Amino acid sequence: MFLRISIIALAVLGIAGTSAANTPTEACFADHSVTKVVPHHAAVAAGQGTYDRLVGARAYVPAKPGLTGEWLHAQLARRSAAARGDANCPLEVPGVGISVRSAGPGFWVSLTSHDHDHAKEVLRRAQTLTR
Numbered sequence: 001m002f003l004r005i006s007i008i009a010l011a012v013l014g015i016a017g018t019s020a021a022n023t024p025t026e027a028c029f030a031d032h033s034v035t036k037v038v039p040h041h042a043a044v045a046a047g048q049g050t051y052d053r054l055v056g057a058r059a060y061v062p063a064k065p066g067l068t069g070e071w072l073h074a075q076l077a078r079r080s081a082a083a084r085g086d087a088n089c090p091l092e093v094p095g096v097g098i099s100v101r102s103a104g105p106g107f108w109v110s111l112t113s114h115d116h117d118h119a120k121e122v123l124r125r126a127q128t129l130t131r
Contacts, residue, residue, distance in 0.1 A: 028089035029061070030075035034129040036060040040110055040119075056097075056112035056119045057090060057126035063106045072107055073100040090125035093118050 037059050041052040061072065076098050080091040090096065090111050097112040111126060113119045 028086055030079045032061045034059045037126045037130050039123055054119050056122040059109045059126050061107045061109055069100040069102050069107055088125050088128045090122045093122045
């Protein structure tokens with residue numbers, strides 16, 4: 001009887017102990033917070049000129065002690081490969097490309113797609129990360 005009560009108590013404590021860091025939004029981005037999202041445009045050659053085209057989103061992730069761009073990229077790539085069916089996660093858009101660049105006290109994460117409709121979807125989903 002005591003063992004059964006202890007197991008139930010541990011289960012309740014485990015549920016109560018979940019933090020805000022495990023929200024679906026942050027879980028999408030490998031438990032890193034996103035503080036800013038901007039559209040990502042690229043110059044595309046057309047005839048003898050170029051034009052800007054939306055290719056996705058850029059998300060700013062503040063640095064944490066010990067976090068490197070390489071580690072952040074590896075975490076996001078792993079998360080992208082392990083799709084969970086999250087309709088608001090930009091990492092789950094088919095064919096999304098991920099790159100990470102150092103940006104002073106944080107990192108800019110570029111999420112891109114060659115397909116214009118997918119790029120719009122990446123931006124829409126990325127914007128939900130800061131809400």
